[in-house]
Amino acid sequence: MKKIGVLTTGGDAPGMNAAIRAVVRTAISFGMEVVGIEKGYSGLCDRSFVKLTSRSVSGIINEAGTFLKTKRFPEFKESEVRKKCYKNLLDESIEGLVVIGGDGSARGAYQLSSDFDFPVVLIPASIDNDLYGTDFTVGFDTAVNTAVSAVDKIRDTATSHERTFVVEVMGREKGNLAIEVALACGAEIVIVPEVKMKRDEIVSLLKEQERKGKTSSIIILAEGAGKAPELTEWLQGKLPERQIRYSVLGYIQRGGSPTYLTRVLAAQLGAAAVEALQKGKYPLMAGVRGEEIVYVPLSDVVSRSKDIPHKHLEIIRNMAI
Amino acid sequence: MKKIGVLTTGGDAPGMNAAIRAVVRTAISFGMEVVGIEKGYSGLCDRSFVKLTSRSVSGIINEAGTFLKTKRFPEFKESEVRKKCYKNLLDESIEGLVVIGGDGSARGAYQLSSDFDFPVVLIPASIDNDLYGTDFTVGFDTAVNTAVSAVDKIRDTATSHERTFVVEVMGREKGNLAIEVALACGAEIVIVPEVKMKRDEIVSLLKEQERKGKTSSIIILAEGAGKAPELTEWLQGKLPERQIRYSVLGYIQRGGSPTYLTRVLAAQLGAAAVEALQKGKYPLMAGVRGEEIVYVPLSDVVSRSKDIPHKHLEIIRNMAI
Amino acid sequence: MKKIGVLTTGGDAPGMNAAIRAVVRTAISFGMEVVGIEKGYSGLCDRSFVKLTSRSVSGIINEAGTFLKTKRFPEFKESEVRKKCYKNLLDESIEGLVVIGGDGSARGAYQLSSDFDFPVVLIPASIDNDLYGTDFTVGFDTAVNTAVSAVDKIRDTATSHERTFVVEVMGREKGNLAIEVALACGAEIVIVPEVKMKRDEIVSLLKEQERKGKTSSIIILAEGAGKAPELTEWLQGKLPERQIRYSVLGYIQRGGSPTYLTRVLAAQLGAAAVEALQKGKYPLMAGVRGEEIVYVPLSDVVSRSKDIPHKHLEIIRNMAI
């Protein structure tokens, strides 16, 4: 393989730049050329190509976001669009593609690879940690730490005012981020899409904790399991003597300089992705299991789903006393 | 003066603990005893008193919130309630009071002092920097830095996706925080209660900036000047080809370890407040003007209002090119 | 088991407080009483005991250091001292002990347990990640992130001045921290005790990187592999046209609010340690392997040594182009 392409797609995640850097430098160390494709699949369609060298990726390992930019591009689901993209790859003599992105990106990568038997490897990058086959996605560790710092700040004001706070974190379909944030912040309650929780149960938990001497509480709510303003209003109705407030953390969870683990994972998976292409192995996702780097067939990634850490939910409950 | 009281009241602000520490240790160095009054004016009414020593305030200079806790207590507007509080002060042999708080706290402090000719000095502590007579309030510098870090993170994702963001920051009546955040983040537009801005003007500014090559934008909105979701929806209607998103920073702006300036200001004003009491000067606010510590009559503080930095607005406009 | 003790010993590490919290609350949820032992084995010898409740550990999950304090106590190697400690445990009706600490603590824990067949479980807490049998120690993730933030700052000034920097990080016997910091910061060279590196090789690497266009460089040096001032002077002698500077990160690496992973690990291992005691399993270390919590015999922990991540060294080399 003489020339490969790399793109970032879908929602941005911290560490995407570190992953691009690892892809570029590994490829160059193998004697390959690297083409950066701007704005994800959209740029692949528009031939938004830029040559990348070792110096192109200097000083970006600690930068948030993605210098190649990213874009949601639903048109990529259309067979004609993918055909055009494939033609662009051939015209540019790109023989393999590294896709850096999350859930939707995986599906796009799998389709492109399947349609044309084209070598594609995915680096899972997402703040949701929602991809099957890898313990962590690039960006998750950073996003959790960002959310944890924010909740720590909210805890400061909750304690000073003896208030209850509902904090809504990202996670439209998955509660992984919410659970880790809750465990790390010592939240009293966590509400995620995967676990049914009756609202009355929240009320009785809060009352029980109050009896045990807790004067303030934090409830972590995954956005896919409810909306903070609405839940807060409902709770306030049930517990009128309490001061209940809410906060929606929102987009800050996507930004920030990547943490060490995000950067290390980006470096490992960037190197592994290029190695797979070099060996002609595809369509795969490069992932991590414990301390091992693993390759997972993209067909598994797109068809299976990652479970939440149920034991962490149990610890959260046991600690809230 | 042999014994003084200290309390924190109203919305919490970073640096309140550092201010308590300075009050306690300065008073002790003057040979006074210090009584901590918990939960603000509410605890003064309920006689929630605790003796404070040098060791009581060890290790709190860098802690967020207030270990004496705080509470909004509208009942303090009632003359009868204040009379009860005054009696509690006498019963406890407290001869002077340091009140740490913001706008509403100033009014309470002024009333208590006026009603009974009781020695009260205010340390202005608020994330809004909205008190007349002082360049800065304790907590403002920290809150702006917290908001700036958050907006930096949002800028990361805005740039990667080429999006426009409306970021709502605290400031129900005052735009001071919003203006400083906007200037520090290089925001393209800032909207504050003090300056009328036609919505069409926002649209034309965004279009003009786009012509100059800006591919993403940040609009900082003080909460008193509009609501982010509503403004975003309106803008999206006018600029359908853009991706416009919003974020409400909320309570994180109140928390966090105080910055150096917040701590230094807390130390200076804590010392100054006790000195004023010792010299029998009241009712005053201890404040800062440039590098000088000043005393401002509380009657001025409660009757006059602080202006916004208009020159900063001009710089923001000139920089948004 | 009705009553257990918990102590922190050896060098402090971020997350020790979170671990104590998890031990206390898990034990209470099992119906046990918990005794906090201050200043490690030293306090065990001096009967420095304090009763711990759920409220004793409120609000400490995000605090650095250890509220039980810690102390190096070489006297614990003496059989007579351990005998006295054992007697103190019996006198206090403590039936099991959770030791939170690193390498030396493990040896002490193993000896105490072996001498008297006393139930002891270790929670590995150390910024060095140097214990056999666990992927991570409590505190390591935080320390690496702290060091990475510091090196990022040094990189800022290195780039602006086009300088070469030698940054000495903690690690007297092990290079684990140095390697992770180097990989995460994109350091050009890492020097660790486990890998012999000729000094001339450093010079030739720097020259080669310069030829490739690098205008500044970062060398990460584990303290056990050399001293930054001395190495810097030597390098400056060999490369007189360069501006070479050094920085010794030192004790900042031990402090700071724990990161999410440190807190989650502390919670998991705290819970697991108490579960082991409850089930009568000892002498063990609770550790983590991938996503699994594991128990490792203390005899293995004290007799075997953890390897460094050799693949990470390879990635560092490949990225430095």
Add this chain to the structure above:
Amino acid sequence: MKKIGVLTTGGDAPGMNAAIRAVVRTAISFGMEVVGIEKGYSGLCDRSFVKLTSRSVSGIINEAGTFLKTKRFPEFKESEVRKKCYKNLLDESIEGLVVIGGDGSARGAYQLSSDFDFPVVLIPASIDNDLYGTDFTVGFDTAVNTAVSAVDKIRDTATSHERTFVVEVMGREKGNLAIEVALACGAEIVIVPEVKMKRDEIVSLLKEQERKGKTSSIIILAEGAGKAPELTEWLQGKLPERQIRYSVLGYIQRGGSPTYLTRVLAAQLGAAAVEALQKGKYPLMAGVRGEEIVYVPLSDVVSRSKDIPHKHLEIIRNMAI
């Protein structure tokens, strides 16, 4: 004035990029062209010029260091070298120059302006806050906050181990940074070049504080007032029962994303510097006094010296009880 130049020189300071941005955009808003001069006076001598547009300074407001790079260039003291620089300015049709830097940069700027009656305005940028005529230099607020965060971390480990720490901070000739760090961290003792302090006094202060119940201590030492390792050894000799450690913060104090105040000051002074050039006023420094932007003759800046905040020293002493 149709065309101006801008350069950064001397030691780098956080906010230099924000200052360049403000200079560039203000000049453009006045209809001027802007030439960036790389590596300070050195690049002026070598004609290392680059055209700057609004887009050249996008996204740098929050970046550490200086993208124009900086260099110490003692040759600029030679009259012949300055003559060459002046000729380069004329050849490039540069009619005015903004110099961003500290103490030494001020002298160079003054000489260049005096030699050839050339319009030069200085923006004071230095982590030392050591320039006469301005309350703050660009970068000082950031550097103090960075040092404060580091000392907070060291306090964590000092408290856990009940140790005494000597922390050496930057400041070869001036104690401004050391004093602010000490006040903000609640340090027990601060040692600066401007105030003679007998070493025996340090010992007696530490002993007195111990009697008052302090179990750990922080001593902040400006580098110009002694060396941490040496002082530590001496203290350890005098107080053998204590555990005394040291830390040298070093270069981390120069890096990091600028704080809000640093950015705002950079914006204000950048705008003011260009306004002065436009109005034909020079040689000046743009500075800040309270909330006012002021112009100070460079002759005063280079001949007078800034005092330390003596009142802060007094507060530090009073708080250390």
